[in-house]
Amino acid sequence: MIPYGRQDISQTDIDAVVGVLQSDFLTQGPKVPLFEKVVAYKVGAKHALAVNSATSALHVACMALGLGQGDWLWTTPVTFVASANCGLYCGAKVDFVDIDPHTYNLCPRALEARLVDAEHNGKLPKVLVAVHLCGQPCEMQAIYELSLRFGFKIIEDASHAIGGKYQGEYIGNCRYSDITVFSFHPVKIITTAEGGMAVTNNDLLAEKMNLYRSHGVTRDQSLMTHDSDGPWYYQQIALGYNYRMTELQAALGISQMERLDAFVSRRHQLAQQYDILLENFPVIRPFQHQDSYSGLHLYVIRLNLDKCARSHREVFEGLRAHGIGVNLHYIPVHTQPYYQKMGFKQGDFPEAECYYSEAISLPMYQGLSDKEQLDVVEALRKLTRT
Known part of the structure; x- marks a missing residue:
């Protein structure tokens, strides 16, 4: 059987994973931050936060943008369900915008028409998830200009698109969005077996996503409500999740990024x-x-x-x-x-x-x-x- 997609694993990839197995850290070690640094540098973003799936990345992105009860998230109907479900996880309502018949991405003309109507009805979206179907980016400049006019935030769901470019620059630089999300599932362009990443240029959004991916717990003294009790001390300052990426996954990702x-x-x-x-x-x-x-x-x-x-x-x-x-x-x-x-x-x-x-x-x-x-x-x- 010739599959529609599959991973490409080299001996270098295998050696990278074995190296982690022989190290002191299987999780929460040096490889995850290095992988984040590699991806952020490649795509031209200030911050990158690795998680255990692109679905988790979408969830923490929505949380960081303050999506919640009474809000609306809009996306395309032609996507995997995770692009919409992330809004439901936050208690928001979800709606869709039809696709462009040529690119199959969310259509900016249809979006503008829907926004005009939603503004009249008081139902403008708080967050728009623009999905880069097949790896081709949406018309992000047009979508961004609409966001300035109508006041919504933008998540680029670039699960299909790492390594692609928009207007000559790598997808993920967040020039026209608040947060971009990548997937590293085995059928995607590079893989970490399972895994995802959220990138952003916004310091506050990065700080929030970092909290939400790991139980809402911090050891950063500047974020704590009072002085530390000692070197062992941490505080839970938000309700988060266990969305962390392992060292094994990150090592594979670092190796894959080279190709x-x-x-x-x-x-x-x-x-x-x-x-x-x-x-x-x-x-x-x-x-x-x-x-x-x-x-x-x-x-x-x-x-x-x-x-x-x-x-x-x-x-x-x-x-x-x-x-x-x-x-x-x-x-x-x-x-x-x-x-x-x-x-x-x-x-x-x-x-x-x-x-x-x-x-x-x-x-x-x-x-x-x-x-x-x-x-x-x-x-x-x-x-x-x-």
Whole structure:
């Protein structure tokens, strides 16, 4: 089976993890802060805070921004449920903005229209989660300008996008956002097995996220309510969680970061080859916005069903039957039963639903060989042509 994504583990990666196993620290040692420093330097952010998943990073980001009861979080319906659930964790309400039919990201034009209406109804969002689907950044400058006009905070969910660029600069510099979140799940661009990170240029937000990721506990005397009782002393000054990353994960991440640019470059080579190989197929190939250099976590095609020999499901199942482990990213969040109980329904976000009816994620990972890619294309040819 050729999977849609997979990790790329070298002997150097293995040696880095073994080195931690042979050290004095398996957790709360020197590797996590070093990993944070490496990522912050790479993306051009002031602060980086490693956690055990991107979901945890989204949660502490929302907490740091003060999201709570009576507030609204908006995001795209075409994302994994974590991008919306993080608002619910904080007691906020969640709503969605439909996607751009070309980039599949949250549409700034649709966002502006929704904001105008929400301002009239007194339901403006406190936080917007802009998801960089497939690794292609949203139109962040336009979204940022709307945030200044309507007064909401911005989290970039860049779980797919580390190593990508927007307007020539690495995603994660937070030029147009308050916080950016990365994922290091095994199918992502680099991996720490499980893990995530939040980056920011704001000192206060970094301080809050640091507290929330580790029980709300601090040993920083400047944050305590009275003088320390002694060198053993700590205080819980907020309600936090155990979202810490281990030394093993961080060591793997540091090693993987050394190959980040090479990983993304290979993904672009594969995408260019797909673009050529699929030129005459009844599919819509991915569109790349002129301001973006995608991290290319995913290569998503949309079937032109009017010209395709089989249905969406038949093509998907046929590819899997041929040993091609395709997937679909994502089922629109508002169609999930949990969200439909909140009042969302089919038809609320037509562009997202149309995308879902046609999209297939083809294999895309740096270890995919040219021959394997040709096998994917040949299987797709047999299934889509009459």
